[in-house]
Amino acid sequence: MALKDILKRIEQQSQADIASVNKEAKEKCAAISKETEGIIRELKEKNRYAASLKAKKTKEYLLQEARIKMAQEKLKKKGEVLDSIFKESLDRLEKIADKEYMSWMGKAISNVIEPGENEIVLSQKFIRSIDTKNFLETINKKLENKSWVKLSKDTRTEEIKGGFILKKRKKEINCSFESLLEEKRNDIKLKISQILFKNS
Numbered sequence: 001m002a003l004k005d006i007l008k009r010i011e012q013q014s015q016a017d018i019a020s021v022n023k024e025a026k027e028k029c030a031a032i033s034k035e036t037e038g039i040i041r042e043l044k045e046k047n048r049y050a051a052s053l054k055a056k057k058t059k060e061y062l063l064q065e066a067r068i069k070m071a072q073e074k075l076k077k078k079g080e081v082l083d084s085i086f087k088e089s090l091d092r093l094e095k096i097a098d099k100e101y102m103s104w105m106g107k108a109i110s111n112v113i114e115p116g117e118n119e120i121v122l123s124q125k126f127i128r129s130i131d132t133k134n135f136l137e138t139i140n141k142k143l144e145n146k147s148w149v150k151l152s153k154d155t156r157t158e159e160i161k162g163g164f165i166l167k168k169r170k171k172e173i174n175c176s177f178e179s180l181l182e183e184k185r186n187d188i189k190l191k192i193s194q195i196l197f198k199n200s
Contacts (some may be wrong), residue, residue: 082188086181093177094161098129105164108175109139109149114168119152121165123176127157 096104109120122132132151140148152167160176 082185086185089181090161090177106139106142109164110142112166112173112175113143113147115147118147118149119167120149121152121154121156123160123162124157126162
């Protein structure tokens, strides 16, 4: 599966999750509202004036409590679903064809590199599978001497599974697969949280 297809699948799945959360939230709140109508009628029969105030507070309290509890449960479940999706996505990204991976790396580095000398952290798997010297020479040639990269000795090369980390002085740009996927996951979680808690 191509890189763009994997990222597209993540977007489609996240949109489906958000739509599902929104639909379930509305249905649950409607059901709670209907249940409280029975409580309201019972209270009104006993004391119309006092009941109207109590009924209103009871309905608001029940809805508020239910929304919060439901939101917490849904957020937990959606988090578990997202964890599964992103684990699968990371596994698929690791298996991208070399030609596409090299092309993506070249474009991504060109997009984020700073002028002058930069250090690049590559995954051990990538370093072992290619001619690193030739790869960096090709990248530097495309940059036309405005910027250039050299291989970093950063120990995180053992930690990342793909992509790269670009460093210059105290600044760094993390474009590892893990970081890119985590950024998307956080964005999706934020959207889901906003839907779940907006009426709580």
